[in-house]
Amino acid sequence: MSEKEDNTYEVPIGPVHPALKEPFMIEFKLDGEEIVDADPKPGMNHRGIEFMGMHRNPVKVIPLSERICGICSIVHQHMYTTAGEHAAGIVPTERSRYIRTIMMELERIHSHVLWAGVAAHEIGFDTHLHFTWKIREKVMDLLEVISGNRVNYSMWTFGGVRRDITEDMLPTAMETLEYYEELYDKLEDIFLGDPSIKHRTKDIGILTEKDALELCGVGPTIRASGVKKDVRIDQPYSAYGDLDIDYVVPSRYGYENTGDVFSKTLVRLKEVEQSVDIIRQCLNQMPEGEIDSESNKAALLNKLKKADGEGVGRIEAPRGEAMHYVRFKEGKEDIDCWKVRASTYNNLATYKPMFLGEQIADIPIIAASIDPCIGCMDRAEIVNVNTGNKKSYDKEELHDLSVQKTEDMLGGIE
Secondary structure (H helix, E strand, O other): OEEOOOOOEEEEEOOOOOOOOOOOEEEEEEEOOEEEEEEEEOOOOOOOHHHHHOOOOHHHHHHHHHHHOOOOHHHHHHHHHHHHHHHHOOOOOHHHHHHHHHHHHHHHHHHHHHHHHHHHHHOOOHHHHHHHHHHHHHHHHHHHHHHOOOOOOOOEEOOEEOOOOOHHHHHHHHHHHHHHHHHHHHHHHHHHHOHHHHHHHOOOOOOOHHHHHHOOOOOHHHHOOOOOOOHHHHOOOOOHHHOOOOOOOHHHHOOOOOOOHHHHHHHHHHHHHHHHHHHHHHHHHOOOOOOEOOOOHHHHHHHHHHOOEEEEEEEEEOOEEEEEEEEEOOOOOOOOEEEEEOHHHHHHHHHHHHHOOOEHHHHHHHHHOOOOOHHHHOOOOEEOOOOOOEEOOOHHHHHHHHHHHHHHHHOOOO
């Protein structure tokens, strides 16, 4: 901590800090306890997944894509396969569209319930953390029944899904939906009715509708400010175009669209309720038929090798709009280009107006309010600090740099 001439202090939070679940830094300027400036500093959690993907054939990238995020693994797999389907001219079956929608909404329930627990932990309510993490087990159990896995479900393939939702799974699915319907009032009472939580979340971390639009935020972060944007409604994909679904904004439920932490909590809890309804609609309307339009895998690989085009997969992830870009070149076995833009990339810009004027004690809950996923978002580039020039390195150059750096470090050791 260093004192400045204008009596403000610079305090870095991160990249390792109890309030942060991933390596990330925000540099704050404080006037006493008041935040007068905030500067997010990402770039400390780059894993090179896009680079690895471009050295694999398109099918082998499917399981890699869902490892971009442990909580939003389905949505990344969906965006990647959808982009690949667009590039290769592959059309998924109708039944698979509904199964995909069900799986994505189950993951939305999982993500939002988990977030509620993390948010409670950030303001010292660990009883709520343990309660929410207990009830999320139910949706994880259902995901395991359908896919065989509780995390990283390996459900998607080009042309559809790898596993069906069979008749014998329906009783478990309906029991899970009823479980969350019965618990919903308790969730609302805990997070929206508790006076202490209200005190820690109302009028804290406000993002106005104007700032939300100008800074291009996405998802619950901006719907809490009253911005009616949701890819599921604006540009429907999978089965969403066949369903009755509306924007979840606070004013729809009799609250003000203030954009504070309380409003962001409200939106996520209401989206849990909405997801249950969407899944019910899908189960009731799901058509019969095949779950995979490309069941001949040898023919699929041949089609992908002959593909020469590009595609975009766009989705409303639990954290907001995200997308994948894929490019194939005919005769090239590996992907020619793969780029990912996750929701947190957009929402990072909304931090500054949310932090300004708030107290240092509110930093953890405001930081958590956008549900940041640094692993999804982070990128890295090499910048010469003296000239500002940027450079890209290929695989061989990175290897040579690593070897040279190791030799330099060990040079003085006998």
